[in-house]
Amino acid sequence: MNRKRSRSEISNNELMQRNRERKVEGIIFEETQSFQESLNLEPSSMLPDFSSNDPKSSIVHRKIADLELLEVATPFTGSNGNNGVMFDVSTRTGSNKVIEIVSLDVHTNIIGDDCPIIVYGRKGTHFGFENSTESWTLLANTTTQCNGFGARTHVPPFITPPTLNSGETYGFYTHMPTASLRYVNGFEVGNIYESDGFFNIHEGTGVTGEFGTANTKFLQPRKWDGVIKYQIVSEIESDESSETCNDMLTTSYVDNIGSYGNMFDIESGDFNLDVYGVDFYTDINEAVTYEIFSRDDSYTNGMGPLEPSAIKNLGPNPSNIAKMELLGWTLVKTGTTTGRGYGKGTPVRGFSPFRVPPRSTQGFYVTLNTPDIRYRDITADLPNAVAGDLFVNNEDLSIHLGMSVGSYPSHDSFFGPRLWSGSIIYTTDHTCATESPSLSPSSAPSITVTSTSPSATPTKDIPPLGNCTNTAWLETPLDGGTGSYGNMFTITAQERISITSMDINVGTSNQVYVEVYTKPGSYKGYEDRPNAWTRVAAVNLVGADDGNPTVIDDVDFEDIHMRSGQLQSIYVTLDSPDIKYSRTYSGVGAVFREDNMLTINVGAGLAAPGFNGGMFEPRVFNGGMFE
Numbered sequence: 156m157n158r159k160r161s162r163s164e165i166s167n168n169e170l171m172q173r174n175r176e177r178k179v180e181g182i183i184f185e186e187t188q189s190f191q192e193s194l195n196l197e198p199s200s201m202l203p204d205f206s207s208n209d210p211k212s213s214i215v216h217r218k219i220a221d222l223e224l225l226e227v228a229t230p231f232t233g234s235n236g237n238n239g240v241m242f243d244v245s246t247r248t249g250s251n252k253v254i255e256i257v258s259l260d261v262h263t264n265i266i267g268d269d270c271p272i273i274v275y276g277r278k279g280t281h282f283g284f285e286n287s288t289e290s291w292t293l294l295a296n297t298t299t300q301c302n303g304f305g306a307r308t309h310v311p312p313f314i315t316p317p318t319l320n321s322g323e324t325y326g327f328y329t330h331m332p333t334a335s336l337r338y339v340n341g342f343e344v345g346n347i348y349e350s351d352g353f354f355n356i357h358e359g360t361g362v363t364g365e366f367g368t369a370n371t372k373f374l375q376p377r378k379w380d381g382v383i384k385y386q387i388v389s390e391i392e393s394d395e396s397s398e399t400c401n402d403m404l405t406t407s408y409v410d411n412i413g414s415y416g417n418m419f420d421i422e423s424g425d426f427n428l429d430v431y432g433v434d435f436y437t438d439i440n441e442a443v444t445y446e447i448f449s450r451d452d453s454y455t456n457g458m459g460p461l462e463p464s465a466i467k468n469l470g471p472n473p474s475n476i477a478k479m480e481l482l483g484w485t486l487v488k489t490g491t492t493t494g495r496g497y498g499k500g501t502p503v504r505g506f507s508p509f510r511v512p513p514r515s516t517q518g519f520y521v522t523l524n525t526p527d528i529r530y531r532d533i534t535a536d537l538p539n540a541v542a543g544d545l546f547v548n549n550e551d552l553s554i555h556l557g558m559s560v561g562s563y564p565s566h567d568s569f570f571g572p573r574l575w576s577g578s579i580i581y582t583t584d585h586t587c588a589t590e591s592p593s594l595s596p597s598s599a600p601s602i603t604v605t606s607t608s609p610s611a612t613p614t615k616d617i618p619p620l621g622n623c624t625n626t627a628w629l630e631t632p633l634d635g636g637t638g639s640y641g642n643m644f645t646i647t648a649q650e651r652i653s654i655t656s657m658d659i660n661v662g663t664s665n666q667v668y669v670e671v672y673t674k675p676g677s678y679k680g681y682e683d684r685p686n687a688w689t690r691v692a693a694v695n696l697v698g699a700d701d702g703n704p705t706v707i708d709d710v711d712f713e714d715i716h717m718r719s720g721q722l723q724s725i726y727v728t729l730d731s732p733d734i735k736y737s738r739t740y741s742g743v744g745a746v747f748r749e750d751n752m753l754t755i756n757v758g759a760g761l762a763a764p765g766f767n768g769g770m771f772e773p774r775v776f777n778g779g780m781f782e
Contacts, residue, residue, distance in 0.1 A: 257384045402583070429511075452518060639734065646753055661705040
């Protein structure tokens, strides 16, 4: 295939900030992100009279058990609002976990000590039951402290906390007597717009007034602003031979070119593979319309061309979907969503999982209707690479180099080889393993990983957590090679442990201000959402210079407690661009270092302090963690 760059592909260097000038086929325009949203209000009908209700009469304050409280937070944008919001939550299919939803936080535009709020719930979706009062159960009827625009307003623990098993959906309805609840306009009811990889929040419905009244109006689609708080209360025993594993495999979000779409192949391993989600990469924070297709063989069998007579038979102005179906492609999902922007995957969920049998090839075509999808021209890194070469794999799945599609919907120009930027989200029907993804591109530059085991010489005592009394120190090489303001990465507990301090690689001997944040689950989707993170360290330190560990002592570090199998995100940031980390060809999330207690996984570099910068992936954290 032709490797010549075309005007239909758009190239740019790795970007250091969000506000930037971007050239598209000779047209220059500004990309900016507004951090001040207008407080628009939906037209409201007559409000119900709550004067006769005692809002505290049905409150039952539960003592939350000694279980870890997890949460999924949406952005508190609040550009719209009214009396209420209905929305669904769901848990990922294939997990053996049973969860209890303890409470939630909402977003209001008022401040006060005695704000009435009511929360209803129902098993199953809210969709179709918006005005069916008998289908809902009261979860909370209370007053609370309203904390105003941009802040969390806490709802006390529910009267009877709902429980969800694997793959179940639950509907919520939050209501206030005044039109004070904030939300934003959405794209499609049911779309997943927030997730921690296990627990999902879906787009829903704005409500004027209270449901069940004559003047109630339902406004769709709307995205609820808030935080769901849940805990894992049990895990269902299962036969290992029939266990379902949930996982994802990511290529890279380091792009150097872009256009309308990508075609590429994946190959399954020795077990059935059920694909239920895709993340694609667009560097804009605006609405994009996507189409995702798949086929039960290689994408090369569906590139066309279409005969003119066949196109004519499709009728006037045939859609891209019609053309692809004629070429043997199956539409998996189409819709409109908001791009997550530079260095981040934009998630697509909610389609019916499709199965890839063992040792089979499955073709993918991911496209937008605008030239805003980003990917990588791999030829500069791997001059001998060709489309079809294996790029990244684990024991379940491999993703191969493919082609870019430089037009829409004409579908008549291809360039390659190209590396699709994104993630495949899937389940398998085998015993879950801890092996890390490996990278195997044709003629890839080799990466030297030292074979010495991590040191297990603790320098302090750690209080027992449960029955765990082991201590260890797990560290990555302090190789540096690049750096900026911070690192985001994940760690995985192999058993129940506490992280009690850290070392980092600082490329200066001057004083630096260090902050460390953490959150349960992946950092993906939470890179610019400080309200989803907990700060565990904030201290001034004298840097030990590049290649030497700069120690964050335990007295300055709040312990991070983790249960066995838990994924936890870590964010280390400085007030200057002096943190050092390393490049890697392994995919984001791949295990880079591990011992019998913990893994340190490949993550990202941050281009600015705080939660305001672009990201560079994949990057390896330089430092150590005391377990």
